[in-house]
Amino acid sequence: MNAPLDGLISVQAAAQQLGVSPDRVRDLVKAGSLDAATPGREVLVTSESVARRAASNPTAGRPLTPANAWAVLWLASEQTPRWVSSSDLVRVRRFAARPLSRWPRMLVNRSHVHRVRVPDPILKRLQSLIGVTEGGAMAAVSHGSNLLPGVFEHEFYLTQAALHAVRGMRGVGWRSPSPNTVLRVLPDTLPLDVITGVMHNVASRGMAAADLLDRGDERSRHAAAELLGRER
Numbered sequence: 001m002n003a004p005l006d007g008l009i010s011v012q013a014a015a016q017q018l019g020v021s022p023d024r025v026r027d028l029v030k031a032g033s034l035d036a037a038t039p040g041r042e043v044l045v046t047s048e049s050v051a052r053r054a055a056s057n058p059t060a061g062r063p064l065t066p067a068n069a070w071a072v073l074w075l076a077s078e079q080t081p082r083w084v085s086s087s088d089l090v091r092v093r094r095f096a097a098r099p100l101s102r103w104p105r106m107l108v109n110r111s112h113v114h115r116v117r118v119p120d121p122i123l124k125r126l127q128s129l130i131g132v133t134e135g136g137a138m139a140a141v142s143h144g145s146n147l148l149p150g151v152f153e154h155e156f157y158l159t160q161a162a163l164h165a166v167r168g169m170r171g172v173g174w175r176s177p178s179p180n181t182v183l184r185v186l187p188d189t190l191p192l193d194v195i196t197g198v199m200h201n202v203a204s205r206g207m208a209a210a211d212l213l214d215r216g217d218e219r220s221r222h223a224a225a226e227l228l229g230r231e232r
Helices: 011-018 022-030 047-055 066-076 086-096 100-106 120-127 136-142 160-167 192-197 205-215 218-228
Strands: 008-010 044-046 112-116 132-134 154-158 181-185
Touching: 008 011, 008 047, 008 112, 011 022, 011 044, 011 047, 011 100, 011 205, 044 047, 066 086, 066 192, 066 205, 100 205, 100 218, 120 132, 120 154, 132 136, 136 154, 136 205, 136 218, 154 160, 160 181, 205 218
Parallel strands: 154 181
Antiparallel strands: 008 044, 112 181, 132 154
C-alpha cells in the first residue's frame, strides 16, 4: 500500500527495528501489514507502521516512552536524566545496557521522523534556526567517528517551534521522491530538560549513535558501537 513520503525509513532500518530479516519486512509490506511507498526503485516503509507493528508484538519488547527513550540517550552520553526518579533510573540503566541491535525499536518514540528534500541554500537557513541540532553522521564525526559524512543524508533534531519555522520555508520538499534530509521532531510531551538539552549545534554521542543504528547498515552499526564503546 502506498503512503505519504513523510516518516519513511529503509527496509533495512525497518528490519532492524522489528528484529526480522529484510525479506520478512518486504513480505509484511506485500501483505499490507506495513505501510510503504516506492518513490523510485527502493521500497521505503513508514516509521509509524513499524512502530505500530513492534508495539503489537509483546514478545519482542515494546518501544520505550519518549521520556524513557531520552533517559537512555542521556545515560549513553554520560549525562544524568534528572527527570527520572531514582527508582526508575535503575530500570532505565537496564534498558541502556540492552544489545545495540534492540535500540532502534526501543528508541523509536524519541522523535517523529520526516524525510524531506532541502536545497543547499535553505539547508543553511535551517541549520541556523534556534531549536535545531545536527545529528546523524555529521554529529558522529564531531565525536570522533571516521565516517565520511558526505555520503549520508543530513539529519537534524528539531523542537516543535523549529518545525513550524521550517514548514514556513519555501522550497522544502515535504513529499519529494528523492529526500536528502531527515528531520527528527521532538514530541511536545518531553521534559523541559530534553528540549533545552538538544538546543546545541551538534547532537550528543548517544543521539548520534541512535541515529546511526536506525540506518541499519553494517557500517553505521559499527560506527555507533565505536561511539558508545560497546559491542554490537
